[in-house]
Amino acid sequence: MTHDNFFLQRWLGTGRDATTVVLHGGVIHWLGRHGGEIFTYDVCMEKPGTIGLPSPITSYKAGRRFHLGSYSTRDGHTLLKLVVNVGCTISVWHQLSAGGWTLETVIDVEKKLRSLDPRVLPHCAMRKLVGSSPLMINETTLTLEHVMKRLDAIEKKMLTEEHFESLDKKMHGCGVAVRGIGLQGHMQNPVGEVICAAIDRLAKTGVPVWFTELDVPEYDADLCAKDLEVVLREACAHPAVEGIIFWGFMQGTMWRNNSWLVDADGTVNEAGQMFLNLQKEWKADARGNVDGDGDFKFRGFYGRYIVEVMTATGKQMLQTFTMEKGDNTPLLVDLAHA
Known part of the structure; x- marks a missing residue:
């Protein structure tokens, strides 16, 4: 040599x-x-x-x-x-x-x-103060648009298990555990199958995925609503996705134009109405009577519920409960003190 x-x-x-x-x-x-x-x-x-x-x-x-x-x-x-x-x-x-x-x-x-400003929160002290609160990796090159365009080159770029393991070790060195991948959702012309494939690739890391900074700019208001719906449905349908954070929702307060849900005068536009419709569609609303054993069966989404019970004597009782992801055991709601 x-x-x-x-x-x-x-x-x-x-x-x-x-x-x-x-x-x-x-x-x-x-x-x-x-x-x-x-x-x-x-x-x-x-x-x-x-x-x-x-x-x-x-x-x-x-x-x-x-x-x-x-x-x-x-x-x-x-x-x-x-x-x-x-x-x-x-x-x-x-x-x-x-x-x-x-x-x-x-x-x-x-x-x-801390000697300069006691209010400063260095990341070394973060774990002590926030306890089990999750910390997400949300890198600037980790955008949904980037992932969709470069599925064939992901192993050579950012989205490998080794990459996140390396970042996780660095954060652990500061006493902070990484419990999420922030997939920045700045994009246009989304395709459902491609989005699903991108999330599948990220899911291989074993770390929960969050859609962050989500917006879908489009001059045509109707097309903007349809494109945003594609992203929301794919994200919410994937088991690896734990949550979604919008980049913004109000006209005049967002960096990306033509992606807001509410116009400057407070009017909910087509995209905003689509989002409200999805919320309604994805909220469980079950009504009926309990059976002879006091059971009431329904199929619903994971999350927090409010139970309203009206007895035969007209007494109204309210109680809350939470359906956790992955928990398929029967749920008992105690109304004795409601």
Whole structure:
């Protein structure tokens, strides 16, 4: 293997970016993909090499982020500076002229932010404060339109189990568990079968899917309503989809035009009326009499219910209950204290 080939393979295999490459003294320095070492290439001598990192850094587990830079010493030498971020802790290391590294400082970001403003909520403290509240991955490249157009290339882009496992590990390093994938729903001309296929692919991660930022821009109001209905029906029919969040609903308050549900004067337009109709269609409304055993059977959707019972003597009783997803056991509603 020639030096040029060695340099090219190292360069292409590191996943480098502008924050990990430093050039000084005619030598290129860049971080390895996993931050285990710094690769070098002397341009004049055409000589590759490596620089070891401080042992405390190499012992860090998942969730590390590195930034490579340089600094000038008093005697005019230019040496490397390495910034390491693990969770909410940032450490700064300086390369020594004689070789090796020295730790300059360690910054506790959470403590620093709280000293500036007690209201700040660093993500390291999030789990302590929000408990079991879900956190969703909602990346800018994870749009429904993107998924629909690139189903054949999903494994090469964002939507792989390995990708979400990697993100999940990073968030766990900050004490936060990821319990959802936010599929950004900015799109046009939706096709039901393609949407279903896209959700199927995401469902393989085993993480619940949410439609976020949902809007369907269309100049024709009737077509806008029909397109939005396609998305809503496909989303709500898929077992992997846990919820939907609209990007907005009011004209004049949305970034994307011609996708609102309510006009500026407060009139519910065609898309808004379609949404209200779907809500009515998807709400269970069962009426009837209990049988001799006091049972009343009906088929309904998951969610929260209000029970209204009128006895033979005219007494009215109200009670609430919730039908949980996946729970097929008979439900007993106690009306003794209603």
